Amino acid sequence: MSDAQNKVQVTIEGRKLSLSNLDKPLYPHFTKGEVIDYYTRIAPVLLPHLRDRVATRLRFPEGVDGLRFFEKNAPRGTPEWVRTETVQTPGGRNESVEFVVIDDLATLVWCANLAALELHVPQWRIGRRTDLMVFDLDPGEPATFSACCEVGLLLRDVLAEDGLDAYPKNSGKKGLHLYVPVKDRQVDDTSAYAKRAAERLAKEHPKYVVSRMDKSLRGGKVFVDWSQNNPAKTTVAPYSLRAAPEPRVSTPLTWEEVEKGEPLPFTAEDVLVRVAEMGDLLAPLVQG
Known part of the structure; x- marks a missing residue:
């Protein structure tokens, strides 16, 4: 299947996304398409726990049995409509990071399409005290x-x-x-x-x-x-998937x-x- 045939164009809340490799297993018996479907359906209760919090994503491009990496920075190619916030990393080496903030369904689906299975957030909201x-x-x-x-x-x-x-x-x-x-x-x-x-x-x-x-x-x-x-x-967010042999949820x-x-x-x-x-x-x- 060609790359063009392997992509699906969708519009979510007015945002255009290109979803790819939806049949690819990210868990032994759970595909990327099913990951995206889960995050889409759970979004009404998940998004309030992510809103206004900088998100660290744990990505699994080859699935839970393959390479994994934590990603704090907004990656190259991040759509301009994705909210990002440059925040000085607390307790670090006086460095700043341009974080992704998952405030809406389109951003959540975009993250899921990048195989960001786990979503981790801090106990504070941007511009506010710890809550x-x-x-x-x-x-x-x-x-x-x-x-x-x-x-x-x-x-x-x-x-x-x-x-x-x-x-x-x-x-x-x-x-x-x-x-x-x-x-x-x-x-x-x-x-x-x-x-x-x-x-x-x-x-x-x-x-x-x-x-x-x-x-x-x-x-x-x-x-x-x-x-x-x-x-x-950070702590894994409520309703986030976890990396395991099956798609378990916090x-x-x-x-x-x-x-x-x-x-x-x-x-x-x-x-x-x-x-x-x-x-x-x-x-x-x-x-x-």
């Missing part, structure tokens, strides 16, 4: 997702003592994420607060919680990673599901059905 705090609960073998759920419940209670609400989602792999919406003056320094909370849990439950990053300390414990609140760090959960402590490896199709029935469980993160 989110996140904890990444990562189990060290032989600890499992169930252990993450137990620690997540403990962390929820610690946060509640300070009047903070937490909302869970699975990482799409083996861990659990807790998101906390932060209003002005509610938490002065989210990174410092998150570190104190993690250290408190590790002190109170040393047999199965660790707050230090040394991998040698994580065996059989849950690492409460507070460092995701560093302005230079999926918002209910606290009732966390209390059950069962692994919940939702696929793209599972999540579309789930959102149709339950809506966006993380809607409180983007309200107001």
Whole structure:
């Protein structure tokens, strides 16, 4: 098939895109066309979590079993209608990066066509203060997702003592994420607060919680990673696909599901059905 025959021209929200290699498997049994279809259908709940946040894309040009690379800069050939923002990279070497900002469906589809399977964003919006705090609960073998759920419940209670609400989602792999919406003056320094909370849990439950990053300390414990609140760090966005043998999704959960402590490896199709029935469980993160 020639390159011309292998491309499809589409118009999305008035923007013209050329989509290519739609039959190419990006997962063993999930094509680029199906990736684009998923992101198109999930866009109403995904886009609010991406809007006004600089996006780091994890791209897989040859699929999940091939070459992968993180991309921060807007690549050569970025259409002029794609929003980009030049931002000084926090905590770095005084460098600036021209980031892509995924504010609309056309940009989301453009990214998916570039095999950007995973979408990662920081806890701050452009031109605003930090509005989110996140904890990444990562189990060290032989600890499992169930252990993450137990620690997540403990962390929820610690946060509640300070009047903070937490909302869970699975990482799409083996861990659990807790998101906390932060209003002005509610938490002065989210990174410092998150570190104190993690250290408190590790002190109170040393047999199965660790707050230090040394991998040698994580065996059989849950690492409460507070460092995701560093302005230079990103976390995989809600509803983003993850690189795995099947198209799993980082999926918002209910606290009732966390209390059950069962692994919940939702696929793209599972999540579309789930959102149709339950809506966006993380809607409180983007309200107001």
